Amino acid sequence: MIIVSACLAGYRCRYDGKIVPDEEIVALIKSGGAIPVCPEMMGGLPCPRVPAERTKDGLRVVTREGKDVTEAFTSGAYEALRMAKLYGCEKAILKAKSPSCGCGQIYDGTFSGTLISGDGVTAELFKENGIAVQVKD
Numbered sequence: 001m002i003i004v005s006a007c008l009a010g011y012r013c014r015y016d017g018k019i020v021p022d023e024e025i026v027a028l029i030k031s032g033g034a035i036p037v038c039p040e041m042m043g044g045l046p047c048p049r050v051p052a053e054r055t056k057d058g059l060r061v062v063t064r065e066g067k068d069v070t071e072a073f074t075s076g077a078y079e080a081l082r083m084a085k086l087y088g089c090e091k092a093i094l095k096a097k098s099p100s101c102g103c104g105q106i107y108d109g110t111f112s113g114t115l116i117s118g119d120g121v122t123a124e125l126f127k128e129n130g131i132a133v134q135v136k137d
């Protein structure tokens with residue numbers, strides 16, 4: 001079983017409230033091969049919401065308006081991990097560049113569109129727990 005970002009499956013969970021399904025991911029779910037999770041909404045955040053980025057030191061997640069949302073991002077990541085373990089997922093396909101789901105590249109915390117090397121909070125936790133993470137744009 002593969003765990004996937006719910007926004008790639010067409011759920012209305014993105015920060016901007018847009019519905020942007022990825023047909024490959026939708027087909028994977030329909031075939032019973034994947035389950036969707038949205039760590040940010042599982043952490044209690046609304047949709048739409050003010051965009052957030054990880055700080056450069058990776059210790060916090062802060063919205064564009066300066067609100068610290070680290071706790072929501074962290075608790076959502078652990079909820080997503082709980083689902084991954086429940087379903088025996090060894091692989092994840094997550095949304096690229098997200099402060100939760102991004103893997104390998106994320107925004108630098110300045111809201112200037114600048115990318116740096118790094119992982120989102122959930123992708124990082126998945127990797128620490130032996131789940132192979134792949135991203136899709």
Ligand code: SF4
Pocket residue numbers: 005006007008013014015037038039040041095098100101
């Ligand atoms: Fe939710 Fe991850 Fe998609 Fe963001 S990238 S909307 S946290 S599933």
